[in-house]
Amino acid sequence: MKAAVIGIGLIGGSFALTLKDKGICEEVIGVDNSERNRAKAVELGLVDRTLPLDEAIPAADLIVLATPVDSIPLLAVKVLNKVDRQVVIDMGSTKQELCEVIAQHPRRGRFVATHPMWGTEYSGPEAAVHDGFEGRTVVLCDGAESDPDALKLVEDIYRKIGMPIKYMSSEEQDTHTAYVSHISHITSFALALTVLEKEREEEHIFDLAGGGFESTVRLAKSSPETWAPIFMQNKYNVLDVLREHIHQLQIFRRLLEKDDTEGLKQMMQRANRINRIIK
Amino acid sequence: MKAAVIGIGLIGGSFALTLKDKGICEEVIGVDNSERNRAKAVELGLVDRTLPLDEAIPAADLIVLATPVDSIPLLAVKVLNKVDRQVVIDMGSTKQELCEVIAQHPRRGRFVATHPMWGTEYSGPEAAVHDGFEGRTVVLCDGAESDPDALKLVEDIYRKIGMPIKYMSSEEQDTHTAYVSHISHITSFALALTVLEKEREEEHIFDLAGGGFESTVRLAKSSPETWAPIFMQNKYNVLDVLREHIHQLQIFRRLLEKDDTEGLKQMMQRANRINRIIK
Numbered sequence: 104m105k106a107a108v109i110g111i112g113l114i115g116g117s118f119a120l121t122l123k124d125k126g127i128c129e130e131v132i133g134v135d136n137s138e139r140n141r142a143k144a145v146e147l148g149l150v151d152r153t154l155p156l157d158e159a160i161p162a163a164d165l166i167v168l169a170t171p172v173d174s175i176p177l178l179a180v181k182v183l184n185k186v187d188r189q190v191v192i193d194m195g196s197t198k199q200e201l202c203e204v205i206a207q208h209p210r211r212g213r214f215v216a217t218h219p220m221w222g223t224e225y226s227g228p229e230a231a232v233h234d235g236f237e238g239r240t241v242v243l244c245d246g247a248e249s250d251p252d253a254l255k256l257v258e259d260i261y262r263k264i265g266m267p268i269k270y271m272s273s274e275e276q277d278t279h280t281a282y283v284s285h286i287s288h289i290t291s292f293a294l295a296l297t298v299l300e301k302e303r304e305e306e307h308i309f310d311l312a313g314g315g316f317e318s319t320v321r322l323a324k325s326s327p328e329t330w331a332p333i334f335m336q337n338k339y340n341v342l343d344v345l346r347e348h349i350h351q352l353q354i355f356r357r358l359l360e361k362d363d364t365e366g367l368k369q370m371m372q373r374a375n376r377i378n379r380i381i382k
Numbered sequence: 383m384k385a386a387v388i389g390i391g392l393i394g395g396s397f398a399l400t401l402k403d404k405g406i407c408e409e410v411i412g413v414d415n416s417e418r419n420r421a422k423a424v425e426l427g428l429v430d431r432t433l434p435l436d437e438a439i440p441a442a443d444l445i446v447l448a449t450p451v452d453s454i455p456l457l458a459v460k461v462l463n464k465v466d467r468q469v470v471i472d473m474g475s476t477k478q479e480l481c482e483v484i485a486q487h488p489r490r491g492r493f494v495a496t497h498p499m500w501g502t503e504y505s506g507p508e509a510a511v512h513d514g515f516e517g518r519t520v521v522l523c524d525g526a527e528s529d530p531d532a533l534k535l536v537e538d539i540y541r542k543i544g545m546p547i548k549y550m551s552s553e554e555q556d557t558h559t560a561y562v563s564h565i566s567h568i569t570s571f572a573l574a575l576t577v578l579e580k581e582r583e584e585e586h587i588f589d590l591a592g593g594g595f596e597s598t599v600r601l602a603k604s605s606p607e608t609w610a611p612i613f614m615q616n617k618y619n620v621l622d623v624l625r626e627h628i629h630q631l632q633i634f635r636r637l638l639e640k641d642d643t644e645g646l647k648q649m650m651q652r653a654n655r656i657n658r659i660i661k
Contacts, residue, residue: 196593220592239592269589282581284593289634290573291598294566295653297627302561308659310519310548313499314475314563315604317660318597319570324657327650331643342638344580349631351572351579356624359617364610371606374574378603380587381596 107163109134109156109178111144113223114194115169116231119149124233125263134159143228160185165256168193173332176204183210190253192217196280197336198244198273212250215257218242218276219266220284224324237265242280244273281340286348288322288330289341295323386442388413388435388457390423392502393473394448395510398428403512404542413438422507439464444535447472452611455483462489469532471496475559476615477523477552491529494536497521497555498545499563503603516544521559523552560619565627567601567609568620574602 106122108115111133122128133150135141141153160166166182168175172195179201182191191214193201198216205211221239223230241261246254261268271279298316302308308316334341358366385401387394390412401407412429414420420432439445445461447454451474458480461470470493472480477495484490500518502509520540525533540547550558577595581587587595613620637645 220590222593240589242590267589279581279583279586279590280593282577283587283590283595286576287573287594287598289631290569291594292650292653293627293630293634294569295656296630296649297565297623298561299652299655300630301623301626302558304558305659307558308562308656310546311499311521311558311562312660313518314501314559315566315570315601316562318600319566320656320660321597322594323650323653325650327647327654330650331647334638334646335641335643338638338641342635344576345631345635345638347580348572348576349628349635351575352568352624352628352631355568355572356621356628359613359621359624362614362617364614367610367613368606370575371571371602371604371609373578374571374602375606376578377574377587377599380584381591381599 104128104164105130105132105162106165106167107132107134107154107159108150108167108169109159109182110168110170111135111140111149111228111231112169113226113230114219115167116144116147116149116228117221117233117235118167118169118194118219119144120231120233121236121264122260127260127263128165132159132163140228147228147231149228149231156181157185160189164189165260166191168195171329171332172197172201172336176201179205179214180208183208183214186210186213189213190215190256192257194219196284196333197277199277200336202245202248202273206248211248213253215246215249215253216244216273217257217261218244218280219261224321226326226329239266240269241266242269242271242276244271244276246270277337278340281337282344285333285337285341286344288325289334289345290348291320291322292325292330295320383407383443384409384411384441385444385446386411386413386433386438387429387446387448388438388461389447389449390414390419390428390507390510391448392505392509393498394446395423395426395428395507396500396512396514397446397448397473397498398423399510399512400515400543401539406539406542407444411438411441419507426507426510428507428510435460436464439468443468444539445470447474450608450611451476451480451615455480458484458493459487462487462493465489465492468492469494469535471536473498475563475612476556478556479615481524481527481552485527490527492532494525494528494532495523495552496536496540497523497559498540503600505605505608518545519548520545521548521550521555523550523555525549556616557619560616561623564612564616564620565623567604568613568624569627570599570601571604574599
């Protein structure tokens, strides 16, 4: 099988490597608007060669959309306009708008909407790694809208990579991803801003980061170009969970203002329940 | 040198191991209110033997206070009442109240207030590890209040462990620690509560945790018994930084409500500055 990966950054680059590592594809073609990214991707061995989009589509059996989510719906339509037998997947973090836009496309069946639950705080082709996806969950959305052969091909690929598959509607996926993934990024961005605002002496941040700050703030290094479109596309779910998060912090603040040690302990004990779910 | 470690949990147990591993002490005596913790600490080889507090003090050259911070000021006074030549250190995350309480003690000079910037989200003797402290910063507070020989002994110990030493007043330490460490824990506790509140299906949390949630929520597993006293003792600094954090989240929310993609990007770009400080 030959694949074309459109957008050879952290996600696309790592997926390209995985397709080769797992023996799923004998050739991976890279497509990217940026000349620098194309050169880097070849130099780093992420892809075998690069082609313009129009030439890559007929040369590939599998087309992988791995660009920022605000560009995916339009790109999906353009790609579907040119495919016949090929299968197209995306790797974006939001799905509702995409699935709405392509709903009436005559070749909607060739598209399988997927969200592999992996990423790091880094971006660009240099951030691509070999072993990102294995063992992580992948969400397949609105599977009934895909042709059975397309769905089966994609399920086989993810199984070969070693990713457990969860099935959801695109609406459910956007809600759950806001609750679990998107809010973590906002928390982390806001924590970085808080500490940069309060702590004018950067040396102290560096020295004291061992006290838990480092892991909590890790996601604040993430790319604004990736994340602004995700928050915008998933605006209502993100706002919903963000309001709840501010509310929890306000409760915390009020308990502390009132010297309510017992109330604080009870709140933290409830938070400790996350232990049962995440080891 | 012989040490007595009072409170043989995550911090005390790990420090006891380090004192032996680094060849600093030939014997470490454990002191703990809990019979279970004492038995565990001996069973796991964290300490050589256990003794009641009153017997441990005369048997030791170095006395290490590693109990929750609300118990440290009183414990410090009780221990100082019984020492002569020994050196006493604490490992707590807050210092102002402690240093105020012992300020007038006739043997104040035997005490060195220290905060090793290391911890994990686990607690109890089972959580103790061999290689926690090396490479982490330790804050020494109000060093001028300690006898020169006591200060030198403690500096030598931390240097042997391989911990860079930073000197601060107890007031500065509490402010900076609130800004960098304490707020991270509140963020994480509140994030866990947010997700547990919104996401009623725990399976989804487990499945989707790969999307950044796992590292951001890690500290929410921390012990309420450890952290409630820290927040209470550092109340005004913690409230100050917590207000700023809520404010940053509210700005984020308003930008999203107004569809201000450019504003969101600029906010995240400012947060990215944390990159320069923490690799």
